[in-house]
Amino acid sequence: MIDIRLYGAKADGVTDCITAISAAILVGDIIIQNGTFVISESIKIPSNRTIYGKNAKLKMADGSYDNAFRNSDFDGGNVNVKVIGLGNFLIDGNTVNNIEVNPFTDISHYTRYPNIYGGDNVYKYNLFFFYNVTGFEVSGINFIDRPHFVGVIAWSSEGVIDNIYLNYYTLTLNQDGIDFANGCHNIAYGNIRGYCGDDWTGLGAGDKFGFNYYSDGWNIGDIHDISFSNIKVFSELYHLYIIICGDGNKVYNISFDDILINYCGGVLYTGYTSFRTVAPTKEDIQNITMDNILVKTMREDHRAAFSLGEDCQDITITNFTNESGEPDFEETGGLDIVNFTINGTAYPL
Amino acid sequence: MNGIGIGIGRKRKSYWSNPLQDKYKSLLAAVSQKPSKSVQNAQNTFMYRISGGNSDSRNTLAKLSCIIPYCAGMPLAVDALLWWNNPVRKATLSVHAPDYTLLEGFTGDSANSAYINTGFNPTDDGGTLYTQNNCSVGWWFRNTRTTYSSTKIHGIAVSTNKIYINPWHSATKARIGANGEYYDLTTVNGGSMLFTINRKNATTINAFIDRLLTDNISNNSVGLLDGDIYNLALNNGTTAANFTSDTIGLFYAGSELDQTDVNVICDALDQLMFDLNTSVAVLNYPADGTLIDTNIWTITNPNTTSVEFEQNNAIIMRSLGVSSTADANNIKATFDVPYGVFIGSLVDIYKATVYRSLNYRFGNLNRFVIQRYGNLNQNLMFRLYNGASYIYDLDIGEYEFVIFKIVYTATHRLSFYKWSNDAWLLIDSYITTNICGNVKSIDMSSTGYLATETHLRDIYITKKDFNTLTP
Numbered sequence: 001m002i003d004i005r006l007y008g009a010k011a012d013g014v015t016d017c018i019t020a021i022s023a024a025i026l027v028g029d030i031i032i033q034n035g036t037f038v039i040s041e042s043i044k045i046p047s048n049r050t051i052y053g054k055n056a057k058l059k060m061a062d063g064s065y066d067n068a069f070r071n072s073d074f075d076g077g078n079v080n081v082k083v084i085g086l087g088n089f090l091i092d093g094n095t096v097n098n099i100e101v102n103p104f105t106d107i108s109h110y111t112r113y114p115n116i117y118g119g120d121n122v123y124k125y126n127l128f129f130f131y132n133v134t135g136f137e138v139s140g141i142n143f144i145d146r147p148h149f150v151g152v153i154a155w156s157s158e159g160v161i162d163n164i165y166l167n168y169y170t171l172t173l174n175q176d177g178i179d180f181a182n183g184c185h186n187i188a189y190g191n192i193r194g195y196c197g198d199d200w201t202g203l204g205a206g207d208k209f210g211f212n213y214y215s216d217g218w219n220i221g222d223i224h225d226i227s228f229s230n231i232k233v234f235s236e237l238y239h240l241y242i243i244i245c246g247d248g249n250k251v252y253n254i255s256f257d258d259i260l261i262n263y264c265g266g267v268l269y270t271g272y273t274s275f276r277t278v279a280p281t282k283e284d285i286q287n288i289t290m291d292n293i294l295v296k297t298m299r300e301d302h303r304a305a306f307s308l309g310e311d312c313q314d315i316t317i318t319n320f321t322n323e324s325g326e327p328d329f330e331e332t333g334g335l336d337i338v339n340f341t342i343n344g345t346a347y348p349l
Numbered sequence: 350m351n352g353i354g355i356g357i358g359r360k361r362k363s364y365w366s367n368p369l370q371d372k373y374k375s376l377l378a379a380v381s382q383k384p385s386k387s388v389q390n391a392q393n394t395f396m397y398r399i400s401g402g403n404s405d406s407r408n409t410l411a412k413l414s415c416i417i418p419y420c421a422g423m424p425l426a427v428d429a430l431l432w433w434n435n436p437v438r439k440a441t442l443s444v445h446a447p448d449y450t451l452l453e454g455f456t457g458d459s460a461n462s463a464y465i466n467t468g469f470n471p472t473d474d475g476g477t478l479y480t481q482n483n484c485s486v487g488w489w490f491r492n493t494r495t496t497y498s499s500t501k502i503h504g505i506a507v508s509t510n511k512i513y514i515n516p517w518h519s520a521t522k523a524r525i526g527a528n529g530e531y532y533d534l535t536t537v538n539g540g541s542m543l544f545t546i547n548r549k550n551a552t553t554i555n556a557f558i559d560r561l562l563t564d565n566i567s568n569n570s571v572g573l574l575d576g577d578i579y580n581l582a583l584n585n586g587t588t589a590a591n592f593t594s595d596t597i598g599l600f601y602a603g604s605e606l607d608q609t610d611v612n613v614i615c616d617a618l619d620q621l622m623f624d625l626n627t628s629v630a631v632l633n634y635p636a637d638g639t640l641i642d643t644n645i646w647t648i649t650n651p652n653t654t655s656v657e658f659e660q661n662n663a664i665i666m667r668s669l670g671v672s673s674t675a676d677a678n679n680i681k682a683t684f685d686v687p688y689g690v691f692i693g694s695l696v697d698i699y700k701a702t703v704y705r706s707l708n709y710r711f712g713n714l715n716r717f718v719i720q721r722y723g724n725l726n727q728n729l730m731f732r733l734y735n736g737a738s739y740i741y742d743l744d745i746g747e748y749e750f751v752i753f754k755i756v757y758t759a760t761h762r763l764s765f766y767k768w769s770n771d772a773w774l775l776i777d778s779y780i781t782t783n784i785c786g787n788v789k790s791i792d793m794s795s796t797g798y799l800a801t802e803t804h805l806r807d808i809y810i811t812k813k814d815f816n817t818l819t820p
């Protein structure tokens with residue numbers, strides 16, 4: 001692997017290293033190590049390349065709202081793209097790039113990100129973005145601060161997200177964790193913990209899931225065969241998982257196991273109807289299992305642990321413990337919910 | 350022919366880091382078994398430093414009537430007793446001799462009356478240097494005492510004429526005595542330390558711990574002691590008494606040693622200790638892989654429901670928040686070093702109201718730390734704690750990530766460096782005095798109600814200072 005310093009990168013926390021890193025990664029796998037490296041633009045990872053990080057911080061420059069890294073070819077696609085931390089590797093969105101808002105009352109940030117819904121540059125406002133990648137890994141990374149999501153993965157498969165710590169200094173609206181959009185499948189996501197200002201993970205298969213790469217067909221594709229395991233949520237203010245589905249897309253074969261939630265606004269929510277045009281049928285959201293879920297505390301002013309706003313079927317929750325005193329289940333009414341059980345009890349009651 | 354060509358016409362680089370000292374040549378001529386070249390180099394540097402090769406160009410050696418660096422790496426005990434200022438003289442050992450340990454010096458045996466007679470007598474050996482006053486005496490020693498005693502002293506006491514030190518007389522104080530009186534010094538907690546007493550004039554005695562003048566004792570002096578000064582015991586005029594099991598590494602006596610001289614001796618001793626030691630690590634733990642080595646680390650975790658430790662290319666301390674205001678958990682490795690260099694890579698991601706500390710402990714509460722605590726926008730801080738309160742507070746200018754080096758010297762200068770742009774950058778130094786001793790453990794601890802994580806890897810502890818070592 002190539003030490004990026006050989007290409008002129010400086011671990012001084014000041015110098016813009018994007019040119020050096022971009023040159024190095026065209027030659028081979030790179031390692032970012034021993035210091036703080038600043039970049040003003042995203043590292044664009046070609047196929048069959050790995051970024052390693054150890055004892056280092058990769059920090060976005062002041063005023064940069066680009067990804068820290070993304071794959072290099074959205075239209076043609078990439079294969080075998082990896083970013084692997086080998087210990088004490090941080091990717092820092094830079095707190096000065098955040099805006100300080102109260103997510104419950106202040107929506108001023110929408111004026112800051114004018115393309116947030118549907119614009120060409122929407123994907124940049126996440127710390128990383130993968131689109132059209134087959135074979136990927138993101139592991140061993142401490143993500144700190146981001147304008148919006150930590151990561152968005154769309155139209156990608158055969159991937160691993162492992163050993164990730166999420167955190168922020170400045171709370172902003174829509175500060176999700178890692179979200180999966182249309183066309184994602186066969187992905188293992190595990191050993192994740194930390195803080196989120198908004199939803200921990202979204203599964204977005206509606207036609208208006210606004211953080212995708214904007215191109216033809218971006219909003220078509222199922223999400224399926226994704227496993228989530230060993231999750232420790234220190235705090236997230238909204239939902240642990242949201243499912244957005246509609247417009248003919250499907251979300252199915254999803255498993256969630258071994259999840260400890262210290263504080264949240266809910267475990268699973270399916271009611272963001274504004275992100276799709278045509279509502280899903282119960283066959284569109286199905287075959288979802290959740291096992292060994294412990295909720296210690298929940299927001300009193302928010303939803304129940306499981307809050308349904310769309311039709312669905314075959315959702316099985318086992319070994320669920322709710323210590324929060326907040327309700328386990330709620331639904332908007334009039335839904336077609338079939339075979340939804342919590343610890344063996346069918347809901348709605 | 351190639352070999353000849355290389356040798357001819359090229360000036361050979363000198364082996365010595367500093368100019369070879371005449372005094373050192375004399376010393377080397379007197380030893381019965383010469384040390385290795387690298388040790389000779391370190392010893393010569395020590396001689397160079399105290400002879401004027403220092404920032405003040407102070408020739409402190411000229412003011413010394415006797416200096417015996419027992420710890421300076423002589424292969425044989427008999428050579429470790431030589432007076433470096435005058436190698437025709439040497440100290441002598443009692444019948445039941447103290448044990449000699451390379452790089453440490455001589456360890457007493459209080460149960461078997463072991464001690465060293467330095468052979469230095471202020472009246473005889475000081476000559477005209479010593480008028481009524483001016484006698485300066487210093488010791489660098491280590492102890493591992495866990496109890497207090499009034500009988501653990503070094504020096505001489507003849508009638509009312511006394512000059513001695515008791516490093517741990519009571520729970521928090523050392524005792525220094527001279528001319529029939531004794532005085533309690535400020536807080537001392539054992540470990541290693543350099544004491545210097547300077548009987549400045551008829552009414553004032555200066556007492557230094559390491560570099561710091563800790564006391565100016567007013568005393569109406571009536572006379573000088575008359576007899577050989579002992580180490581590891583007290584010379585009561587006719588016999589040795591009050592034996593100690595301390596380890597003594599350096600003794601010196603001179604006249605009119607002032608603050609500059611004390612600084613020169615401390616600096617030279619600090620460098621000698623780092624130069625003499627090899628690269629053998631006290632602790633070398635990269636934390637690669639996924640399993641914590643339980644032969645090194647002990648996890649003490651009273652709050653098992655909310656705190657956990659794992660290793661994933663770093664030791665990760667994770668807490669969901671603890672309900673106690675005290676340190677509720679830690680992961681700990683133990684060792685015992687009187688001085689050293691402490692390197693590591695730390696990630697500590699900030700959350701308000703939570704305290705996390707990476708502690709290097711002298712004892713339970715006395716420690717130096719890299720710490721985060723509950724103020725907004727708080728950088729990582731480097732602190733020295735005396736009990737529950739910190740007495741030194743350094744903003745190291747980093748939020749959540751630092752590759753650091755802490756240098757803790759034999760005379761308790763504490764320096765903090767961070768790795769910046771491929772070099773160690775000194776942030777600040779602090780002279781410790783009342784918080785000094787052997788560093789005995791490293792641990793991480795967490796206090797506070799919010800969940801947090803701290804990561805540590807590339808942990809390296811050594812008694813040698815590597816200026817260019819990359820974590």
